[in-house]
Amino acid sequence: MAKYTGAFPTKTIKKGSKGTNVTRWQNFLKWMGYSLKADSIFGSITREKTIACQKKLGFTGKAVDGIVGPKTIAKAKAYDKATPQKTKKCIDVSYWQGKISEENWRKVLKTCEYAICRASYTNQKSFKLNKDSTFAANFVNAKAAGLKVGAYHYSQAITVAEAKAEAEYLCQILKDFTPTFYVVCDFEYGGRLNSKIGEKASDIANAFCDVVKAHGYEPCIYANTSTLNSNLTNPKYPVWVAQYNDKCTYGGAKVMWQYTSSGSVEGISGRVDLSHVYEVPPRQMTKPEKAVAWAKEIAESEEYTYKKWDSKDAKTKQCPICHVLTGKYKGWNCIGFVSAAYFHGGGIPVTCSCSGLGTDGFFDNVTEESWKKRNGENWKMISNGGKKNGTSIDASKLQEGDALLCYDDDGDWKHIVLYSGDGKYIDDTNGKTPNIAERSYSDLIKKRHVTRAFRYTG
Numbered sequence: 198m199a200k201y202t203g204a205f206p207t208k209t210i211k212k213g214s215k216g217t218n219v220t221r222w223q224n225f226l227k228w229m230g231y232s233l234k235a236d237s238i239f240g241s242i243t244r245e246k247t248i249a250c251q252k253k254l255g256f257t258g259k260a261v262d263g264i265v266g267p268k269t270i271a272k273a274k275a276y277d278k279a280t281p282q283k284t285k286k287c288i289d290v291s292y293w294q295g296k297i298s299e300e301n302w303r304k305v306l307k308t309c310e311y312a313i314c315r316a317s318y319t320n321q322k323s324f325k326l327n328k329d330s331t332f333a334a335n336f337v338n339a340k341a342a343g344l345k346v347g348a349y350h351y352s353q354a355i356t357v358a359e360a361k362a363e364a365e366y367l368c369q370i371l372k373d374f375t376p377t378f379y380v381v382c383d384f385e386y387g388g389r390l391n392s393k394i395g396e397k398a399s400d401i402a403n404a405f406c407d408v409v410k411a412h413g414y415e416p417c418i419y420a421n422t423s424t425l426n427s428n429l430t431n432p433k434y435p436v437w438v439a440q441y442n443d444k445c446t447y448g449g450a451k452v453m454w455q456y457t458s459s460g461s462v463e464g465i466s467g468r469v470d471l472s473h474v475y476e477v478p479p480r481q482m483t484k485p486e487k488a489v490a491w492a493k494e495i496a497e498s499e500e501y502t503y504k505k506w507d508s509k510d511a512k513t514k515q516c517p518i519c520h521v522l523t524g525k526y527k528g529w530n531c532i533g534f535v536s537a538a539y540f541h542g543g544g545i546p547v548t549c550s551c552s553g554l555g556t557d558g559f560f561d562n563v564t565e566e567s568w569k570k571r572n573g574e575n576w577k578m579i580s581n582g583g584k585k586n587g588t589s590i591d592a593s594k595l596q597e598g599d600a601l602l603c604y605d606d607d608g609d610w611k612h613i614v615l616y617s618g619d620g621k622y623i624d625d626t627n628g629k630t631p632n633i634a635e636r637s638y639s640d641l642i643k644k645r646h647v648t649r650a651f652r653y654t655g
Contacts, residue, residue: 200277201228203475204450211264214239220479222265225273226250237479284473287378287453289349291315294465296334302342304464311347311378311474312339316370317363318351321388324359326366336374337575337654345477347378349419350405353390355397357404364408371414373546373575374655375484378477379417379452380409381437384429398428406434415478419455422447437472452476484543485598485653491542492534492615492623496633516540516549532556534625534633535600535615543598545653547572560602560610560649568651575655580648587648592620592638599652603645611645 203225206218215238223235223243231246244263251261254272288309290297297305305312314336315329332348340346350367354360364382371380382405386392394401406416418432421439425432425447437453438445445454453472460471482490516529516537529537529551536553539545547553554572555563565578579599581588587604595601597618603611614624616638623635641647 200275201225201273202445202451203228204452205270205274206265209264209266210239212239212241212244217479219243221476222247224476229253229276235477284475285310287311287313287472287474288460288462288465289313289315289455289470289472290331290335290465291318291351292329292331294331294335294467294469296331297338297465299338299341301464302335302339302344305339305462306343308462309471310345311477312344313347313349313378313381314339315383316348316350317367319353319359319363321353321390324353324389326363328370332370333374333574340377341577341654345377347376347380347415347417348374349381349383351383351385352402352405353388354401354405355390355394357400360401360405361408364405368409368412368414371412372544373573375481376414377481377483378415379435379437380414381417381419382406382409384418384420384424386424392424392428395428396430398424399431399433402429403431403433410434413481415481417452425449435476435478483598484539484545484655485596486543488538488543488545489598489615489617489623492538492633493617493635495534495538496623496635516551519549529625529633531613531625535613538615538623539600539653543653545655554600554613557610560613563602563649565651572651573655575653577652577654579650579652587646589642589645589647590650595638595650596652599650601641601647602649602651603641603647604649605645608646614641616650 204221205225206222208218210218210222219239220235220237223233226233226246227235229250231249233242233246247265248261248263251269254276286309288305290312314332316332317326317328319326336346336348348367348371350363352360352363354363382402384402402418406418409416417435417437419437419439420429425436425438435452436449437455438447438451439455440447441457453474455470455472458470459468462469516533518537518541532554533551536547537549539547540549568578569576579590579594581590595616597616599616601614601616601622603614605611612624614622617623617635620638621635622638622641625633
């Protein structure tokens with residue numbers, strides 16, 4: 198028999214509730230065998246599965262109400278099932294595993310759905326902060342292969358101030374990336390950080406995570422069972438326990454258990470760390486999704502429109518948010534609009550101007566290499582081959598936030614738009630009415646050949 202080992206809600210939740218408590222309940226429902234997403238939103242599907250679960254737990258009549266209250270939670274905690282939960286797994290990697298290709302990460306995905314890559318570390322002898330030289334490649338490749346990816350910093354902080362400095366250093370590295378899993382304080386004794394730290398351990402680890410949280414990431418504390426039981430006894434944030442055993446004896450709540458440092462997975466040679474994953478953080482919007490959300494707000498506003506410029510006023514061809522202009526000079530062209538959506542909405546490091554992502558000649562002959570050279574390494578090209586009379590990319594191959602390049606029958610570049618998902622796109626139509634709006638992708642490809650798209654992967 199087996200009981201659920203993940204965390205349970207700490208208060209009553211029902212349809213309309215959102216947040217961590219909903220995620221915890223959804224994870225329990227998944228463990229019970231119900232098919233649903235752990236998206237932190239208590240909607241109709243979660244209520245439907247909750248009713249089914251309440252019946253399975255033994256409730257009858259009016260008690261089967263789809264509300265997760267104290268009685269439902271108590272029954273869930275006490276429930277035993279014959280077949281133990283098959284947990285999802287996480288691998289953590291660093292410099293010692295080297296740079297892992299996207300192809301090999303796809304092999305890792307057969308075993309692990311999650312990865313946490315070391316982004317930085319502190320020296321054991323002195324307080325010196327360092328980047329992990331393999332982080333960028335491993336993060337981007339793992340994410341491209343389909344894993345949910347987080348990051349960690351190997352801490353040697355012995356004061357709250359040092360912990361905050363470490364976390365700020367880590368978050369600066371992450372500015373160019375979009376973690377889809379935990380951002381971790383790796384709290385291990387091994388040098389200047391040792392057991393002499395005593396009860397200050399909780400304050401130090403929590404301070405690190407406070408900074409991570411303030412930057413909009415989902416923080417987590419990694420420590421072994423001994424440290425958690427002796428010094429780090431008051432963690433405010435989710436705990437990732439290290440205990441190399443066939444059973445985890447840590448009595449506190451945990452979101453992951455690292456059960457071995459001698460694991461093996463296809464795609465990586467040598468021994469690797471593997472963990473069971475019990476609870477995942479609420480899903481955060483990716484940078485491309487944030488760019489689309491921002492673009493939709495602009496599209497729904499009557500304040501911003503495209504206006505033609507006189508050639509003498511080329512200097513005014515700038516984003517009206519970066520450069521507050523008045524009258525006929527207030528607005529974007531198509532390039533400037535997509536560039537501004539990435540820059541202002543997604544926080545993606547591109548140049549925000551009306552030639553930000555590129556120019557006419559640049560788009561005519563663009564390649565993945567030339568795009569990366571201009572706009573940064575964290576991009577991938579999706580292509581259907583030739584431009585002249587080319588076949589447009591099928592909507593099923595596009596993702597929300599892709600930049601789509603549009604060509605005419607002769608293969609000349611004519612337009613750039615932002616794919617907004619669900620068969621739609623948003624663009625600035627250079628003076629036509631309506632100016633900035635969300636439109637149908639199927640209508641677009643009747644007029645243009647969308648044979649190039651660029652996807653932000655950071």
